[in-house]
Amino acid sequence: MSGLAIEKISMRFDLPGGGSVQALKDVSLHLKEGELMSVLGPSGCGKTTLLNIVAGFLAPTEGQIVMNGHTVKGPDAERGMVFQQGALFEWMSVRENVGFGPRMKGMPKPEMAGRVDHLLDVVGLQDFKDKAVYELSGGMQQRVALARCLANDPDVILMDEPLGALDALTREKMQSLVLKLWKETGKTIILITHSVEEALLLGERLLVMAPRPGRIHKEYRLPFADLGVGQDLREVKKHPDFAVRREEILAMIWDMEEEIMGRMEGAGA
Amino acid sequence: MIPLLIYVAIFVVSYYVVTKVIHHAARNDYTSLKTVTFGDESAVRPNRTASVISILTLFLLWGMFTGSTLLPKFLHMPGPFEGLATFDYTAQLPDGQRDTATVTVLVHPVDQEVSAPEVDLGDGWAKNDSATIGAWRSGLIRVDQNDEFGRADGAEIVAVNGEQIVPGGSVQTDFGRVGMSPKGTLTFEPAKGWQMEPIWLPAPEAVAARVAEIAREGFRGSTLWEHLGYSLFRVIIGFFFGALVGIPLGYAMGLSDWFRGWFDPIVEFMRPVPPLALIPLVIIWAGIGETGKIILLFLAALWIMAIAARAGVSGVKISKVHAAYSLGASKAQIMRHVIIPNSLPEIFTGARVAMGVCWGTVVAAELVAAEKGAGMMIMVASKFQNTDIVIMGIILIGIIGFGIDMLMRWAERILVPWKGKG
Numbered sequence: 001m002s003g004l005a006i007e008k009i010s011m012r013f014d015l016p017g018g019g020s021v022q023a024l025k026d027v028s029l030h031l032k033e034g035e036l037m038s039v040l041g042p043s044g045c046g047k048t049t050l051l052n053i054v055a056g057f058l059a060p061t062e063g064q065i066v067m068n069g070h071t072v073k074g075p076d077a078e079r080g081m082v083f084q085q086g087a088l089f090e091w092m093s094v095r096e097n098v099g100f101g102p103r104m105k106g107m108p109k110p111e112m113a114g115r116v117d118h119l120l121d122v123v124g125l126q127d128f129k130d131k132a133v134y135e136l137s138g139g140m141q142q143r144v145a146l147a148r149c150l151a152n153d154p155d156v157i158l159m160d161e162p163l164g165a166l167d168a169l170t171r172e173k174m175q176s177l178v179l180k181l182w183k184e185t186g187k188t189i190i191l192i193t194h195s196v197e198e199a200l201l202l203g204e205r206l207l208v209m210a211p212r213p214g215r216i217h218k219e220y221r222l223p224f225a226d227l228g229v230g231q232d233l234r235e236v237k238k239h240p241d242f243a244v245r246r247e248e249i250l251a252m253i254w255d256m257e258e259e260i261m262g263r264m265e266g267a268g269a
Numbered sequence: 270m271i272p273l274l275i276y277v278a279i280f281v282v283s284y285y286v287v288t289k290v291i292h293h294a295a296r297n298d299y300t301s302l303k304t305v306t307f308g309d310e311s312a313v314r315p316n317r318t319a320s321v322i323s324i325l326t327l328f329l330l331w332g333m334f335t336g337s338t339l340l341p342k343f344l345h346m347p348g349p350f351e352g353l354a355t356f357d358y359t360a361q362l363p364d365g366q367r368d369t370a371t372v373t374v375l376v377h378p379v380d381q382e383v384s385a386p387e388v389d390l391g392d393g394w395a396k397n398d399s400a401t402i403g404a405w406r407s408g409l410i411r412v413d414q415n416d417e418f419g420r421a422d423g424a425e426i427v428a429v430n431g432e433q434i435v436p437g438g439s440v441q442t443d444f445g446r447v448g449m450s451p452k453g454t455l456t457f458e459p460a461k462g463w464q465m466e467p468i469w470l471p472a473p474e475a476v477a478a479r480v481a482e483i484a485r486e487g488f489r490g491s492t493l494w495e496h497l498g499y500s501l502f503r504v505i506i507g508f509f510f511g512a513l514v515g516i517p518l519g520y521a522m523g524l525s526d527w528f529r530g531w532f533d534p535i536v537e538f539m540r541p542v543p544p545l546a547l548i549p550l551v552i553i554w555a556g557i558g559e560t561g562k563i564i565l566l567f568l569a570a571l572w573i574m575a576i577a578a579r580a581g582v583s584g585v586k587i588s589k590v591h592a593a594y595s596l597g598a599s600k601a602q603i604m605r606h607v608i609i610p611n612s613l614p615e616i617f618t619g620a621r622v623a624m625g626v627c628w629g630t631v632v633a634a635e636l637v638a639a640e641k642g643a644g645m646m647i648m649v650a651s652k653f654q655n656t657d658i659v660i661m662g663i664i665l666i667g668i669i670g671f672g673i674d675m676l677m678r679w680a681e682r683i684l685v686p687w688k689g690k691g
Contacts, residue, residue: 055591055595056594056595057591057594074594075591075594075595076595076597077595077596077597079595080595080596081591081592081595083588083591083592084588086586086588086589087586087588087589087591087592088589088592089589089593089606089607089610089611090687090690091610091611091613091685091687100593100596100598100606101596101597104593104596104597104598104599104602104606105597132686132687132690134687134690148592148596149596152596152597154595158595
């Protein structure tokens with residue numbers, strides 16, 4: 001079976017002070033190759049935990065991740081990761097950062113250099129190859145992070161709020177870049193975000209998760225990601241369905257937040 | 270008290286002169302446009318004029334209070350009285366009969382041999398006296414020794430320069446203080462002025478001359494460079510071994526829970542023990558030779574380096590490690606390409622601290638016992654009250670310590686430019 005299967009994942013752990021947390025309960029889904037899925041949910045719904053399990057950084061207490069027919073046991077180059085920020089190696093130049101994965105695998109230098117140059121062209125950083133990463137702006141750093149992940153040619157790219165720390169304008173440009181890279185490379189992508197608009201724009205599939213315990217609340221299939229490829233994303237946002245979906249999902253998340261607040265007040269009283 | 274007042278006065282006056290009167294070349298950078306500077310630490314830049322004046326002031330005060338020849342005479346504080354001092358005393362016999370005579374005291378520089386001035390004995394039964402006293406010193410003057418009626422005859426001294434004096438009391442004269450011992454003998458203490466005696470504080474040029482002399486001729490069988498070089502050599506070797514053991518130990522503590530648990534109590538216990546407290550034990554075990562010194566400095570550097578390396582490992586952002594793993598790096602590659610470079614800034618900070626502590630410890634250890642070294646030099650000099658060598662030693666120790674720190678900062682800038690940029 002190709003693609004990525006998340007099979008009945010549950011995660012429960014004890015707290016230091018006694019008691020335990022059910023972070024995830026019975027989460028199952030299947031991603032076909034080349035699918036782009038965004039994950040949305042209020043804080044505490046376990047979306048980052050789920051991503052870390054898929055990446056192999058955490059072991060689930062029940063269930064398993066099956067990727068290309070084998071069970072995930074730990075982190076691996078087949079599953080690349082793009083973090084929010086600060087995951088670049090600041091002791092390396094832009095070029096060295098992007099070439100990190102191939103270099104670890106022992107790829108011959110000329111081949112590696114060619115790949116790095118190509119990817120830096122793709123993300124628009126050809127003039128910054130030899131800069132130190134801390135000399136770049138936040139948006140440029142995330143371009144480096146994307147290029148570094150792609151340089152390793154993973155099957156799945158896991159993105160943990162990669163655009164969360166960027167300003168609105170840069171964010172919009174980066175969203176277009178993510179769509180472009182998705183279409184051009186045909187990678188399977190899971191993208192976690194806090195922004196409903198971003199989840200709508202960057203998800204063929206959109207997963208809304210609910211908290212306590214973390215679980216899948218609702219799933220959408222959306223046309224906007226396909227519409228947005230190579231287009232001005234502001235035009236996509238004008239699509240009549242876009243506003244409808246946005247309001248629907250916002251209301252859903254609001255309800256969940258209110259429920260959490262209510263429960264907390266109930267517990268406090 | 271007076272030096273402090275002068276110091277404060279120079280501080281205040283130069284502040285007004287430099288900031289209010291002289292308008293230095295207007296700066297036009299961003300900080301110069303800030304209106305709120307009080308409370309904005311980033312707007313407080315050291316005023317380099319103040320630094321220069323501060324250093325000059327220290328030397329000025331030093332020169333003023335030691336009568337330095339580098340300064341024009343009018344800047345000198347009043348020196349000790351030197352020359353001929355005179356005062357009169359009045360002696361009284363039991364029957365009330367009084368007579369007055371003059372005492373002439375030659376106050377001479379302490380390093381000169383002089384003989385008492387010739388004086389006419391005068392008439393009356395109390396005879397004139399003469400004596401010598403070194404500047405800054407005081408001495409007994411038995412004025413009744415040559416009188417016709419001495420203490421044995423019941424004569425006692427009742428006044429100096431016409432002022433009444435009693436045992437334990439004193440009278441100020443133009444040349445100094447005349448006191449009376451409880452038994453009735455006069456003492457004379459020439460005016461000391463405000464200058465420091467060279468055995469307490471030599472003039473700057475005397476210290477400079479001593480530096481030149483010791484640099485030329487050496488001290489206690491070794492040249493100045495040997496003394497300083499030995500101290501430096503001990504620090505470098507001790508620090509080297511401390512880092513050689515401490516850094517891997519710190520890494521192990523940062524990477525393995527067993528190592529962490531095993532060494533935590535030892536490191537946490539040894540960290541607050543000042544290395545100076547280990548000197549006696551090290552001397553008992555290893556003697557006062559090089560081995561003992563190097564063991565001591567090794568111990569001083571070891572814990573600091575271990576803790577720095579441990580902090581460097583714990584300080585690595587987990588997302589960097591995760592990123593490296595998901596890019597396919599092995600554990601060894603993560604160690605080499607992520608953990609070590611990420612911990613270098615911490616290790617450099619630790620190394621700077623360790624070098625500073627080692628430098629302080631080596632001097633202290635040499636003060637206790639050594640055959641060569643900067644600390645030994647000042648310790649031996651102090652036993653002979655060679656204050657100039659002591660001051661020279663302190664200045665050289667300070668310069669070397671400062672130099673080590675500057676060197677480490679420079680190396681840090683060159684080798685870990687990414688410090689604080691993560």
